[in-house]
Amino acid sequence: MNPEKALMTQEPDARASDVSDASDATASEVSAPGAPAATAGTTGATGVHARIDVSGVAAAPGQRPDAGTVFECADVDVYYGDFRALRDVSLDVAEHEVTALIGPSGCGKTTFLRCFNRMNDLIEGARVDGTIHYHGVNLYQDEVDPVEVRRRVGMVFQKPNPFPKSIYDNIAYGPRLAGVKRSELDDVVEGSLTRAALWDEVKDRLKMSAYGLSGGQQQRLCIARAIAVQPDVVLMDEPCSALDPIATGRIEELIAELKNDYTIIIVTHNMQQAARISDMTAFFSVQANEMGHRTGELVEYAPTSLIFTNPDDPRTEAYITGRVG
C-alpha cells in the first residue's frame, strides 16, 4: 500500500492529489542511499509553513546511513498556548531500530513522542511547528488524517490503561475499528497476545475483565492491543515506570523481540534501560528562560553505545554519570 496516499483524508480534492504526487517523488529521493547527507546543508532554510518540505531532512550526528528512515523531524517546536515546551528538535528515526528518548523531567521527551502520532492534537492549545516526515509525508499538513496516522503509529502509555472490557475485547477493539472480519478476529487476538508474551497466561480467561490482570500483564496487554492493528511504529511512553523489575525485564525482552517487525521509539527515565534496549539515544535537556518558562531541547542524538561511553556534549555526560539530575 502506498503510505502517502493512505494517510490522506478521502477527499477528491485536486490539491490533495498534487501534494501526494509531490511527496511520492520526495519519498523516492529520500530513500535513495546518501540522500540525507546531500540535503543536510539546507536544514537551516527549512520553511516552517511549507507543506511538502524536501529540504527538511536533518543529518543528525551519528546517523547510520544504511538504515531505512521512518521519521525525519526538522526544527520541531511544540507550544502549549503561548508556552514553548520544546525547541528546534531535528532528528531521524531509523526503521526496525529502538530509539530511546532520555532526559530529566520536564525536558519535553514525552511531548516530543506524542508528536509522532499527533496525540498532541488532543490537547487544547497545543501546536506543533516544523516538520515531521513519515516515510516522506509531512504528518502536519492539512490533508493528513490523524486517525490514519495513529493506525500506523501505535502507542503504549506510561500507566497501563486497558479498556474496562474483557481481555479479548481489549485486543479486538482496534482491529474491529479497522474493519477486520469477525472470523479473523480470533486469530488476530491470539497472534497479538502471543507476540506480547501474554497468551499462555490469559488464554483460559479471555472473556474476563482486563482489570483482573496484574500491572505487568496489563502493560503487556496494552502492547498487544497496540500491535493488534499491525502498526508500522510503536511509541512507548515510559512503559515500565509503574512496573516491578521482573515485569520490566519481560517488557524489555518483548521490545527486543518486537524490534524485528516494528520501529520502536521509547521514552524512559531509566538510563540502564535505554542502554540495554536501544540502538539510538536522544538526550533532551531543559532550560529555563528569564520568565521561568522551561523549554526542552535536544542536546545530543547518537548511537546508544556512543552516548553512554563517549558523549559529545558535557551536559549529556553530566546526566548519564549522575552528576546532574
Added chain:
Amino acid sequence: MSVLTSPAGIAADTADALRRRPGADVAGAVFKWLLIGATVFATGFLAVLLAVMIVDGWDVLSGNLWHFLTHGFSQRSAAEAGVWQGIIGSLQVALVTGVFAVPIGVATAIYLVEYAQDSRFARIVELNIRNLAGVPSIVYGLLGLAVFVQTIHGFTQGKTVIAGGMTLAAMVLPIIVITSVEALKAVPSSLREAAYGVGATKWEVLSRQVLPAALSTILTGTVLALARALGEAAPLILVGAATGFLSFGDANMLETFTGPYTALPVQIFNFARLPGADWGVNAAAASVVILVLVLAVNGLAIYLRNRFEKQW
C-alpha cells in the same frame, strides 16, 4: 534522648513513648461524633416525616388502600376519592419529561465536555446552567404557561400532559446537564488516549468508550432529576394540572397526553386544602404513595446502574 543504655531500659523508655494517651486526638473524636450526629439528624428527620405521614394516613392505608389507588377524584366524600388519576398523570408527565429532558440534557453535556472543551463559551454556558438549576420551580411554571401552553399551543394543545411534561423538562434540564457534565469529566483521559491510540475516530471514542464509562453516573443523575420532577406541584398547577380531574372517557392512552390531567403532588395539594379531617387523611396517604413511587423509580435506577456496570 534517653541516657539509658541497657536493653531493658530502652524497652521501658520505648514503651512509655509509644503508650496510647487518652485525649491525644480529642478534635478527631469530636469531629467523628459531629458527623454521626449530623447523619442521625438527617435520617431521623426523614424517618419522622415518613412516620407522621403513615400515622396520619393510616385509616386509608390500612383499610381502604386498594380503593384509594384504583379510584379517581371525587368531591362528594373523602372516602370515595382516590389517587388513581394522579398516579397515571404523574407517570405520564414524568415520561414526557424524560423524553424531552434526557436526550437534550445529555447531548448538551457531551457538547460542552467533548467538543467545546474548555472554551470561554463552554464556561459561560456551564455557569449559566448551574445558575438555572437554582431558579425556583414556580418560575418554570410561568415559562411553561407562556411558552408551552400559549406560544406553541398547536403542538401541546394547551394545558395538557405534554405541556406539563415539557415544563418539568425545562426545570430538570440543568440538573441533567450538570450531572452528565460531571460524569463525562470523570472519565479518565487515559481511556480516551487508549482508544485514540489504536486509531479510533472521535465518534468511536465517544460512543464506544466515553459514553459507556459515564453511563451509570448519567443514569443516576437523570433518575434523581426525574424523581424531583415527579414530586413537583407548583409549576404543574400553572400549566393545567390544577383541576384535580382527569376526563378519560373513551380516550385511548395516546389521546390522554393531549387531554386534561392531574398529578400526585397536585392532588395532595387539593386534598390538603379541602376542609375536614378525612381529607387530611387522604393527603397523608397520597404522600406515602408518592414516596413509594419515587422509591421505586430510584430502585429501578440502581438496578439498571448495577446491570450496566457489570456489562463491560
